[in-house]
Amino acid sequence: AAARQRVWVSQPLFADIVARLQPHADVIATPEVTQHSPQAIAAALREVDGALVTLNDPIGAAEVADAPRLRAIANVGVGYNNLDVTALTQAGILITNTPDVLTETTADFGFALMMATARRISEAERWLRDGLWRQWSFETLLGSDVHGATLGILGMGRIGQGIARRAAGFGMRVLYHNRSRLPEAVERECRAEYVDFDELLARADHLVLVLPYSPQVHHLIDAAALAKMKPTATLTNIARGGLVDEDALADALTGGRLAAAGLDVFEGEPAVNPRLLALRNVVLTPHIASGSLATRRAMVALAVDNLIAALGFGPDAGRPPTPVNVDALKAP
Ligand code: 8YV
Numbered sequence: 001a002a003a004r005q006r007v008w009v010s011q012p013l014f015a016d017i018v019a020r021l022q023p024h025a026d027v028i029a030t031p032e033v034t035q036h037s038p039q040a041i042a043a044a045l046r047e048v049d050g051a052l053v054t055l056n057d058p059i060g061a062a063e064v065a066d067a068p069r070l071r072a073i074a075n076v077g078v079g080y081n082n083l084d085v086t087a088l089t090q091a092g093i094l095i096t097n098t099p100d101v102l103t104e105t106t107a108d109f110g111f112a113l114m115m116a117t118a119r120r121i122s123e124a125e126r127w128l129r130d131g132l133w134r135q136w137s138f139e140t141l142l143g144s145d146v147h148g149a150t151l152g153i154l155g156m157g158r159i160g161q162g163i164a165r166r167a168a169g170f171g172m173r174v175l176y177h178n179r180s181r182l183p184e185a186v187e188r189e190c191r192a193e194y195v196d197f198d199e200l201l202a203r204a205d206h207l208v209l210v211l212p213y214s215p216q217v218h219h220l221i222d223a224a225a226l227a228k229m230k231p232t233a234t235l236t237n238i239a240r241g242g243l244v245d246e247d248a249l250a251d252a253l254t255g256g257r258l259a260a261a262g263l264d265v266f267e268g269e270p271a272v273n274p275r276l277l278a279l280r281n282v283v284l285t286p287h288i289a290s291g292s293l294a295t296r297r298a299m300v301a302l303a304v305d306n307l308i309a310a311l312g313f314g315p316d317a318g319r320p321p322t323p324v325n326v327d328a329l330k331a332p
Contacts, residue, residue: 005049005311006069010036010057013076017300018052024313025049038063045070050307052076053083055287060084064091072310072320074303077290078102078159081213081240085325095324096306098299099158105295106238107162109264113283114151114163114206114236117262119143122283144205144232144259147171152204154220155211155239156182156192163208164190175200178211201228206236213240223248226258234260238289241267250275253282264289 005025009018011033021027028048036044036057045051045059045067053059054076061084064070072094075083080097088095116122120143127133127141151167153160156178164174174192176182177200187194195203207229211217221235222245229235235258237244246267252258260281266272269287276282290296302322309316310323 006047007307007311008044008048008051010034010041010044010051010053013052013300014297017297017304020301020304021052021308024308024311042066050074050311052303052307055079055082058082059088061087061091064088064093067091072096072307074307074310074320075324076299076303079212079240080324081242083324089325089328092328094310094320094326094328096303096310096320096322097324098302098306099322101298101302102290102295103158103162105292106159106289107166109289109291110159110163110208110210110236110238111166113238113262113264113285113289114208114234115146117234117236117260117283118146118149118206120260120281123280126280144234146206149173149205150175150203152176152200152207153192154178154197154200154207154209156190157210157212159238160208160210161186161190161192163210164192167191175203197225198228201225202230204233205230206234209235209237209239209243211239211243213242218242219245219248221245221249223251226252229258231257232259234258234262236262238264241265241269246273246276250279253279 006028007021007025008028009030011030018027041057041059042063045064049069050072052074059073070093074096076098078097078099080095083095085095120141124141147170149172151172151174153163153176156176160176167174168191175195176192177195177197181194220243226248249261253261262283264285265287306320306322308314309320312318
C-alpha cells in the first residue's frame with residue numbers, strides 16, 4: 001500500500017476539528033503557540049504533504065526549497081500575505097484561504113472598534129478603574145458622533161461591504177475607495193459612494209482600513225495621507241499593520257492632527273510600537289477581529305476541508321472549496 005500522507009499543523013487549533021484529517025493523513029501537531037523560525041518551518045515542511053498554517057507562519061521559496069512532498073498549504077485566515085504566492089505557485093504548491101466564513105464577524109468588530117475609538121470607550125474604562133470618577137464633569141471624555149457622520153472605507157471587498165451595510169443603520173454617509181469601482185447594484189445595496197483616495201481621506205470622519213496587504217500598499221497611510229485627514233477624524237485598522245506608518249500615526253495623534261485611532265493589527269506583531277502604547281487616544285486590540293468562537297471554528301473547519309480536498313480525499317477531492325492559486329495545479 002502507498003505510504004500514508006502527512007500533514008503539519010503549525011499552531012494549536014481546535015483539536016476536534018483538526019482530528020477530521022486523521023482518517024486521511026498522519027497529523028504532526030504543535031501543542032503550544034509557537035513563533036517558528038524560518039529554519040523550523042523549513043524542517044517541518046520537508047517531511048509533509050500538506051500544512052495547516054496561520055498568519056504567524058511566513059512561507060516562501062526558502063521554506064519550501066527542500067520540501068519534495070509538499071503539495072498544499074491551507075492558511076487559516078482570509079489574508080495570506082504570510083505566503084509568497086508566486087514562489088509557492090512555481091513550486092506547484094496549492095494555497096487555500098478562509099474567505100466568507102469570517103466576513104460578518106470581522107465587520108462586526110470593525111464597526112465596534114470604530115465606535116470604541118470615536119466614543120473613547122477604552123480610555124473611559126481606564127479612567128473609571130483609575131478612580132477618577134469624582135473628577136467627572138460635563139466635559140469629561142467627550143467623543144465624536146458615529147450616527148450621521150461620514151464613514152470612509154478603504155478596501156470595499158466582502159468585509160468592507162459588511163461594514164457599509166452596518167453603517168446604514170446608524171444613518172452614516174458611506175464613502176469608499178477600492179482598486180476598482182463596484183458595480184452600481186452593489187453600491188446601491190451598500191448605500192456607498194465611490195471617491196478617489198484623496199477625497200476619501202479628506203471627507204471621512206471615521207476611516208476604516210479593510211484592504212488586503214501587499215508590498216504595493218505598504219505604509220499607504222503615511223504622514224502625507226494623514227495630513228489630508230480632518231484633525232477631528234478617527235482611523236481604524238482591522239486589515240494589516242503594514243498599511244500604516246505607525247510613527248507618522250503617533251506623530252499625528254500627539255500633534256492634534258488626528259483625534260484617535262483604533263488598531264487591531266500592528267506592523268511588528270506581536271510587538272506593539274511603544275509610542276502607540278503610550279498614547280491615551282488609541283484603542284489597541286490583539287488581532288481579534290475574526291475572533292468569535294463560531295467564526296474561528298468555521299475558519300479552521302474550512303481550512304481542514306480545503307486540505308483534505310487538496311490532498312485528494314473527501315467529496316471535493318482535487319477541488320478544494322476556496323483555493324488562492326489554482327495555477328499551482330498546472331505547475332510542471
Ligand atoms: C486571522 C486574519 O485570525 O483572516 C485574516 O486575514 O487576519 C485573521 O482572521 C489570522 O489570519 C490568523 O491566521
